[in-house]
Amino acid sequence: MIYFGEVRRVGIRIGILNPDGLELCTQKAFSALRDAFAQQNIRIQPCLYTEQLPKADLLIGSYEKSPLIRELVTKEEIPLALTPEAIVIQELTIDEHTALWGCAFDTRGLLYVLYELADRINAQSVPALYQPVCESPAFKRRSVLHRLPLAELKKGWTISPTSWRSYFEMLVKNRFNGFTLALTAPSPAPVFPYFLSIPEHPEANPFPIPDGLQTSNLQALKTMAELAVEAGLDFQLGFWNFYSGHLPLPFRGLGLDEENIGSYLFLALKQLLFSCPKISGLEFKFHSLPVDFTFFQQTIVQAVQDNGNQTSLTLPADQISADILDLLSLAGIDFALSNMSNSHIQKVAVLTQYNARSLNEHLNSSKWWD
Secondary structure, X not given: OOOOOOOOOOEEEEEEOOOOOOOHHHHHHHHHHHHHHHHOOOEEEEEOOOOOOOOOOEEEEEOOOOHXXXXXXXXXXXXXXXXXXXXXXXXXXXXXXXXXXXXXOOHHHHHHHHHHHHHHHHOOXXXXXXXXXXXXXXXXXXXXXXXXXXXXXXXXXXXXXXXXXHHHHHHHHXXXXXXXXXXXXXXXXXXXXXXXXXOOOOOOXXXXXXXXXXXXXXXXXXXXXXXXXXXXXXXXXXXXXEOOOOOOOOOOOOOOOOOOHHHHHHHHHHHHHHHOOOEEEEEEEEOOOOOOHHHHHHHHHHHHHHOXXXXXXXXXXXXXXXXXXXXXXXXXXXXXXXXXXXXXXXXXXXXXXXOHHHHHHHHHOOOOOO
């Protein structure tokens, strides 16, 4: 048992059951747990991994990484659901040793466990620390959307790493698992020239864009994606008002025409994914419907396949045909359909369950979405 405000325990032994230790995002969460104990004048003593169950007060690890946890779950000694992000926090007696177990199915679930324990310790409540939890998420995707207007790219987009790092950590603590940066434009004209040049299409340069502007915008995108992934989120890039492949072109004067538009968009998507490897998904809202099948196959699908099928797609259900859905399935591309693109929803309610105060303070300080 762990005690607060008493001399009976000056330290706590924590056994990390993942043989390779903790990944970067969980190391940050573990630091938050360590700091929470330090605030209570409790020193932690990590126990190195062995094949035997360590005699620790708190045992943490994930099913995906720890053979020991997999064995105990198989024996039904740990009541952990075998679903992504499932968690267990419970005092258990295994091999005649009683300890508090904080286990999860995967790395992200372990993030939630560590932040949950830190929050309980900060509350200085021993009963709360030992309150048993056995949970799985009700919704697979719990994401936040941030819109980036074209005007920001035109003047040179920069971000504050410190502010965004704090924001992303706040999202993870409230058990969000994704973040989408949506590039919004008033027309279907491509936004890629503000990030990079395509050597195969030197003609696609609508106006002189300084190299420094492209460098600044691309670096800001890379940094934001890295910070999101470092915190434990999936980072998704959205393209709003994207060209849907129908002729005639809905824009002019950009050095693009019916002959080169498909090749240009394919190469631009491919190069952007290569330049920002932390982008795990792309989300599209097209300027017209339905999306042309051949265009979709030769641009978006081909770019994702050339990236090793490591990029998921989120698409508006009312703009995608059954043939495109079959194409994505055959290509082995992970995809999701959104049904809110034309729902005319103007207000969204947020129901908070974890760390509600910090999330509410953030939402209350924000302006209405454009």
